[in-house]
Amino acid sequence: MYVSADKTTCAVSSLCVYRVPEVFDQDEDGAVEVLEPHPRPELRDEVLRAVRGCPTRSIHVDEEPEAPSNGAGVAGPPSSRGA
Template structure:
């Protein structure tokens, strides 16, 4: 499995907080409630949880290099 790299589009975030609830060690929110990436290179052990957070983002504001939605991981 390859390494993971997480980024987020704060401009499209609608403050649903789902990513924060799923992975508080990777995501947080600023004073406006928009997503903040705390760890842009999380450990591989968080891969499944990161996939759920990525899929669950209602605005697709989270991007993850090294992860696919199908479960066979490659860089998109």
């Protein structure tokens, strides 16, 4: 799970922050900030509730494998280029 949020559409309602403070916070202007883009699996349901509860649909979740954080890319299959 990868969580992102759009500050430009955030209505500063704080609902997501109250719901999942481990994942969401607010900047000095009150707009949403994602503290943890890859939340623990136990927080999954709460994050999805925050997505559904956001009045401006500013929170987005992608279902994807854990993104590497050390710069190491995910190796794909060897090239199968034929000549």
